[in-house]
Amino acid sequence: MALYLGVMSGTSLDGIDIALTDLLGQPQLLAHYFSPLPEALRSELLALCQSGPDELARQAVAGNAWAECVATGIKQLLAEQNLTAADICAIGSHGQTVRHEPARGFSVQIGAPALLAELTGISVVADFRSRDIAAGGQGAPLVPAFHQQLFADDIEVRALVNIGGFSNLTLLTPGAAVQGFDCGPGNALMDAWIRLHRGQDYDADGTWAASGHVNHTLLTQLLEDPFFAQRGPKSTGREYFHPAWLQAQLKRFGEKLEAVDIQATLCALTAHCISQALLAQQPQCQRLLVCGGGAHNRQLMALLQQALPALHVDTTQALGADPDWLEAMAFAWLAKCCVDGTPGNRPAVTGARGLRVLGAIYPA
Numbered sequence: 001m002a003l004y005l006g007v008m009s010g011t012s013l014d015g016i017d018i019a020l021t022d023l024l025g026q027p028q029l030l031a032h033y034f035s036p037l038p039e040a041l042r043s044e045l046l047a048l049c050q051s052g053p054d055e056l057a058r059q060a061v062a063g064n065a066w067a068e069c070v071a072t073g074i075k076q077l078l079a080e081q082n083l084t085a086a087d088i089c090a091i092g093s094h095g096q097t098v099r100h101e102p103a104r105g106f107s108v109q110i111g112a113p114a115l116l117a118e119l120t121g122i123s124v125v126a127d128f129r130s131r132d133i134a135a136g137g138q139g140a141p142l143v144p145a146f147h148q149q150l151f152a153d154d155i156e157v158r159a160l161v162n163i164g165g166f167s168n169l170t171l172l173t174p175g176a177a178v179q180g181f182d183c184g185p186g187n188a189l190m191d192a193w194i195r196l197h198r199g200q201d202y203d204a205d206g207t208w209a210a211s212g213h214v215n216h217t218l219l220t221q222l223l224e225d226p227f228f229a230q231r232g233p234k235s236t237g238r239e240y241f242h243p244a245w246l247q248a249q250l251k252r253f254g255e256k257l258e259a260v261d262i263q264a265t266l267c268a269l270t271a272h273c274i275s276q277a278l279l280a281q282q283p284q285c286q287r288l289l290v291c292g293g294g295a296h297n298r299q300l301m302a303l304l305q306q307a308l309p310a311l312h313v314d315t316t317q318a319l320g321a322d323p324d325w326l327e328a329m330a331f332a333w334l335a336k337c338c339v340d341g342t343p344g345n346r347p348a349v350t351g352a353r354g355l356r357v358l359g360a361i362y363p364a
């Protein structure tokens with residue numbers, strides 16, 4: 001066995017996913033652990049996504065707190081599995097993105113990798129995005145190479161979409177290089193809207209969205225945002241699709257809508273930005289596999305199937321891969337790539353000048 005831990009804490013800020021992965025042959029998920037983020041840390045991480053006072057010290061303190069949460073989760077997971085630090089080759093720790101601005105030459109993930117190595121006694125690979133950006137790429141998405149490894153088929157034209165805070169597509173065409181790009185908002189705007197109006201973290205199963213009516217005029221207006229028409233490589237995040245973007249759109253729309261109908265329309269926006277990008281860039285696609293938390297949103301899954309009537313729309317579970325843990329597994333795999341000296345980026349995806357080994361190693 002070659003045991004690696006993948007640690008992912010996405011833009012949804014729902015918590016930290018830890019995936020114990022065997023990478024000896026085809027990647028296999030052996031066990032997993034989820035640590036919800038303590039509310040105070042969650043709101044500080046969210047605050048750090050925008051300019052504010054004393055950011056340098058605050059991001060360092062928050063990064064340490066994040067690493068402590070991860071270390072506690074890892075110790076718990078190892079104890080449950082009767083494993084020790086010595087059994088693990090390395091941790092691939094994505095960190096928490098607080099800024100993603102490839103056009104300005106940076107993407108910032110915090111997570112104190114040195115402290116994580118110190119607390120766990122395991123080597124840590126971190127800072128996966130900066131080398132790709134240094135080579136002229138978007139630094140994102142990084143999961144397509146891993147999706148290719150797991151899901152590429154000799155015959156079927158497949159696509160994967162990971163629906164976290166934002167959504168990213170991977171296109172797997174037999175005989176062609178893997179493609180991929182960010183499509184736009186995933187759950188982030190829906191989460192923010194239900195938090196504002198109902199005080200809930202997310203719209204469980206998409207029930208609230210399903211009880212409203214999609215306003216097609218507003219949907220068309222939202223889809224006119226120039227980001228959606230751009231072809232990849234492209235990436236996005238909280239810097240662009242934030243609640244103020246939505247408020248500005250609603251102001252422009254003018255007409256007053258019920259909150260529930262706006263939720264329904266945001267759910268449709270997520271479905272349509274995925275389906276439009278997929279049809280534009282790979283019209284031959286036969287099957288769409290969904291992973292990430294959005295796979296649990298039944299209304300979103302139904303809207304995706306409606307928008308793509310010629311395709312089979314499933315979660316990755318249909319091919320035996322738990323949709324909740326794939327992204328964390330991808331960072332276990334990217335850590336191994338780094339340790340082995342194998343490139344983790346794909347220039348056709350990120351737009352980098354070439355293949356690069358991604359990440360920095362903090363030895364145990």
Ligand SMILES: Nc1ncnc2c1ncn2[C@@H]1O[C@H](COP(=O)(O)OP(=O)(O)O)[C@@H](O)[C@H]1O
Binds near residue numbers: 009010015164203291
């Ligand atoms: N049962 C569910 N119904 C609807 N949405 C869900 C459900 N479970 C999770 N989600 C959505 O998935 C998000 C978390 O997805 P995740 O893949 O962890 O994203 P990230 O990588 O950004 O952390 C939540 O914020 C929520 O919007």
Ligand SMILES: [Mg+2]
Binds near residue numbers: 008012015017164
């Ligand atoms: Mg998450």
